[in-house]
Amino acid sequence: MDAGAALLRFERVEAAGEATPIERAIASEVPIAIEFNGIGYAVLMATPADLVDLAHGFALAERLIDAAGDVLDAEAHPAEGGILLRVTLAQGRADRVVERVRHRVSESSCGLCGIENLEQALRPIPQVSAVWRGDDAAVFRAFAALEAHQPLNRETRAVHGAAACSADGGLRLVREDVGRHNAFDKLVGAMLRAGKGWEGGFALLTSRCSYELVEKAVLSTCPMLATISAPTTLAVQRAADAGLPLRVLVRGDALLAPVR
Known part of the structure; x- marks a missing residue:
C-alpha cells in the first residue's frame, strides 16, 4: 500500500443481515500546508503523493510563477497533523507571494468578503494561445482509456484523475488526487517539471x-478542457472569455460542447 491509500477494517453488512469483517483500501487525505519563501500561503486537503508536482502546478495556477524555472526548490516535510510543503521561488517571484497573500480570496464558508476580494476572484483571464482543432472522436478514445490509467481510483474508488491527452486521444500523463483541483495541479506541475507542453492535445478530468x-x-x-461531469455557468462564461473550447458530460457515447 503506497502513500495514496491505506488499508482499513470494516464490517460488510448484507441486506439479509449477515455481517462479514473485511479490509478495504481507502484513499489518503491529509492537510498539506504550502509555504512559499517562508510565508504560509494555503492549506489543501490532498492525497500525499506527487507533492512536488502539486507545488509547481498550484504555484502556476495562483499566478505566482510563469515557468518551472521560477521554482528553485520544493520539499515535503512531515508535520504534526499533516505535511508541510516548503517551496522556494526565485527572487523576482517572491513579491507576487506577498501581494497575493494580501489580496487572497477567503475560502471559508462565509464566502467572498468585500469588493476587493470579488475583483481578485474574477481577475482578467488571458486568451488561450493555441486552440484545439481536433476531432471529438479523440475525446471518446481518451475517456475509454482513462480508467486503466487510474490505479489509485481502481483501488479506492474515491479519487479524481487528470489526464494530458494527445491530439488523437492517447493518454500521455495522468495524476490522481482526492481533490479535483489538486489532481489537475499535479498534472500541470508534472508537465512543467518535465518540460512537456500540450502539443495540440487536451486535458480530460474526472470531475465537474x-x-x-x-x-x-x-x-x-x-x-x-474536457470533463466527465457538467459545467457551472461561470465556467462556461470564463471559458468563452478566454476562447477555451470545452467538452463536458463526456460519456462513452456522447458529450456536450457549449454553443457560442
Whole structure:
C-alpha cells in the first residue's frame, strides 16, 4: 500500500443481515500546508503523493510563477497533523507571494468578503494561445482509456484523475488526487517539471467543470478542457472569455460542447 491509500477494517453488512469483517483500501487525505519563501500561503486537503508536482502546478495556477524555472526548490516535510510543503521561488517571484497573500480570496464558508476580494476572484483571464482543432472522436478514445490509467481510483474508488491527452486521444500523463483541483495541479506541475507542453492535445478530468478548473487550464495554455461531469455557468462564461473550447458530460457515447 503506497502513500495514496491505506488499508482499513470494516464490517460488510448484507441486506439479509449477515455481517462479514473485511479490509478495504481507502484513499489518503491529509492537510498539506504550502509555504512559499517562508510565508504560509494555503492549506489543501490532498492525497500525499506527487507533492512536488502539486507545488509547481498550484504555484502556476495562483499566478505566482510563469515557468518551472521560477521554482528553485520544493520539499515535503512531515508535520504534526499533516505535511508541510516548503517551496522556494526565485527572487523576482517572491513579491507576487506577498501581494497575493494580501489580496487572497477567503475560502471559508462565509464566502467572498468585500469588493476587493470579488475583483481578485474574477481577475482578467488571458486568451488561450493555441486552440484545439481536433476531432471529438479523440475525446471518446481518451475517456475509454482513462480508467486503466487510474490505479489509485481502481483501488479506492474515491479519487479524481487528470489526464494530458494527445491530439488523437492517447493518454500521455495522468495524476490522481482526492481533490479535483489538486489532481489537475499535479498534472500541470508534472508537465512543467518535465518540460512537456500540450502539443495540440487536451486535458480530460474526472470531475465537474468549475470556473477554477477552467482558469487552471487557461493558465497552463491547455488548448481544450474536457470533463466527465457538467459545467457551472461561470465556467462556461470564463471559458468563452478566454476562447477555451470545452467538452463536458463526456460519456462513452456522447458529450456536450457549449454553443457560442
